Structures are given as structure tokens and as C-alpha cells.
Amino acid sequence: MTTTAPAQVDSETAAQRARRARIISATLSLASRGGYEAVQMREVAERSEVALGTLYRYFPSKVHLLVSAMASEVDQLSQRLQKRQPPGKTRAERVSFVLERSTRSLQRDPLLTEAMVRAMMAADVTVAQEVNAVRQGMSDLIVQAIRGDDGVQEHDVELAAILQDVWFARQIAWLGGRIEAADVWRDIHLAIGLVLADD
């Protein structure tokens, strides 16, 4: 963190955007293969054809790197899911739909998920901005599902935050070997039923 931060992302040169993309891509690939510990900074640098110092100029720590990678993944998930209103007549049904899709999407690549979620939890105050980007993306998804066609509802943002907390916590429990993959979804579904009971 001694080097100066890179300029605003939207004022980067084409070469810099390409470097950033190569770094994220190498990170996702390594994480997908071997999880958190397989994402080694020297290896990421080598694969993205960038010097170690340059990697640290773009992402000041391994946690920044992995949380940024997750933000990019959540962005993609969000774009896929927000193409249309989630189906379902009740809030609970719609939220179940998006959270089930999100959960399945993560469980499809457990090692990648482990790496990203672990980084989210390890994030300290210096990573707040990147972490907030991830949480905002997930929150938007859930809030949209709660609202459905009915527009703003009371407490919808707070409810989304609670459900997101439970969602993350259950992923962690799964990654920590304390519950099975199938139980993740069962518990989240239960939480949705309890929190959005008045449907």
C-alpha cells in the first residue's frame, strides 16, 4: 500500500483495462481450481503476465483481489437475473426464486465460492468499498424480488439485509463443513418463510 493508487477505473488506458481483466480472469481460474489457498499472488502475477509489484498496484491485497473478483461475478449474476421480474405471486416466492438461483450458481463451483466468501469475511476496513459493491449487488437482487410489481414496501431494504446475512452465514456454515449443501437451501428457505411470513 505504499504505491499510489491507480487512477479512476474509467480513465484507464486500454492496456490497463486489459491488465485488470487478465488479473481477474487468472484469479477466478486459480480459485476455481483450488480455492482460497490456490490463489497465490506470485502465481496470479505470472499467469496474468504482470509483475508482482504491478499486481499489488492494481489490487493492494489478496483480499481486495478476491472481493473484486466476487463483485464482478455478482454483477454477471445480477445481469442474468434482472432481465425479467422474478416469477411468483408472493414476496416469499419471488425471493426464493432469486436466492435459489444464486445459491445454485455458487454451489456449482464450490472452490471458487470458498475463495470469494472467505475473502468477504476476512475483509477489514480497507476493503469496505469493494465489499459494499458486492453487498449492494446482492441487495438489489433481493429488494427487486421483494417488491415485485408492487413497488416500494415497508422495510424491504432491511429485510433484504437480513436475508443476505443469513444467506452468507449459511454459505459459510457449508464451507466450514458444518452443514451439507442441501441444507444450505433448506435453511435459507426456512428463513425466507419466517421473515416474510405475512404473505
Next chain:
Amino acid sequence: MTTTAPAQVDSETAAQRARRARIISATLSLASRGGYEAVQMREVAERSEVALGTLYRYFPSKVHLLVSAMASEVDQLSQRLQKRQPPGKTRAERVSFVLERSTRSLQRDPLLTEAMVRAMMAADVTVAQEVNAVRQGMSDLIVQAIRGDDGVQEHDVELAAILQDVWFARQIAWLGGRIEAADVWRDIHLAIGLVLADD
């Protein structure tokens, strides 16, 4: 993790119990002073007058060590709180009571909390047993508050799990610098109201 595990805790000699206690005590003291990063294995070993290899025989990793320390702290908290039924006429009031006490108890020593919660989140499958001890302790506390004098209630264990998830997640958000200490309690209180709404 190459050394053989120590014998069952209840079959340890007095000297071994004393070593274990010295290690936990040194850990708590270092964590309280400087948080997660201040708990350095060499320093813990030196302060507890134990060789580094011995420290690793008792606690196979830094995360094991800190989660075990948290289990011991939760035990103490639990014993203090369970002396009598939490006051309050409704489930929400009683749960609010124990979670507010627990939250205050943690916020009184932020660096210690940071160290312990961080370890909880970093725990992988090899720490499942220790993590479960902590969660069980917290769950007992909350379940007892939900039940009050009314005995077993529907979904009380699941509700306790959800509230514990939110409780942990809000601590992390606080430690991650994303919300203020005061907001931790506000959010948890809100979650209690939403999850235990039918009082």
C-alpha cells in the same frame, strides 16, 4: 497437523491443564491488546512458557486457538446469563435482553472481538468441532430466551440460528468498518422484531 492429537481433555494431567490454561490466557491477553494480527504464535508460545511445537500440539492452528478462546469466553458469558431466566414478557423482549448483553459484552473489547470473530469466519472444516461449540453456546442462550417459561416452541431452534447468523454478520459488518457500533444493536433489534413479530 503432523503431530498426534493430545489425549482427551478430561484425561490430561494437571500440568497439561495448566499449560492449556496459560495458552488461552496469553491468547486472550494478546488479542485484547492488538486484535487478530497481534496474536502471533511465537509470542503466545513465549508468554505461556511453552515451546512453539507444544503450542501446535495443543492447538493445531492459529484459528483453532482463537476459536477455542472464543468458546471459553462464550462459556463464561453463558454461565453469567443463564443464572436466571431473562426478563421480559414476550419472546422478543427476552431475546433482546440476552443479545444486547452479548453485544455489549463483545463491544467492550473490540480488538478481542475482532480476533475471535475473524477466526470464526476463517474456520475451515478442520475447526468444525470448535466452531460448533461456540455456536451451540450462543444457540442455547437464545433458545432459552425464546422459550422463557413457556417451554419448547415451534421453530425455536431455527429462529435462534437465524438470529445468531444476523448477530454474527452484523458484528462482521462493524469490524469491517461498514457500520457503526451503535448500528449493530439497532440492526439486530430490528431483526428480532421482524423474526419474532407475532408477540
Next chain:
DNA sequence: TGGGATACTAGAACACGTTCCTGTTACTGG
């Protein structure tokens, strides 16, 4: 009570995140 297994000490050694240094390349204003 002796002898073998187990536990402990002291410290070197290793792995990986992070920092730092030196030299080179690419960009920008005059």
C-alpha cells in the same frame, strides 16, 4: 525400578503474503 513410549524444548527451515529496490518502458506537457 528400569526401559520404552510419549511429551516437551529449542531452534532451524519452509511457504506465502507483502514490501522494497533497481532498472526500463510508456506517456504527457512544453
Next chain:
DNA sequence: CCAGTAACAGGAACGTGTTCTAGTATCCCA
């Protein structure tokens, strides 16, 4: 076009979690 500055490459070096080795002390049982 040129000087000056910022960005990058390559790699050494450092800190801390973890492992390993060699020697010593302690425990347990025949």
C-alpha cells in the same frame, strides 16, 4: 522532439504461520 514523470518488470528481502529435527524430560507399566 525532449525532458520529466508515472507505470511496469524482475527479483530480492522481510514477517509470520506452520512444519521439521535433534536432543531432553516425563510418564507409565511390566
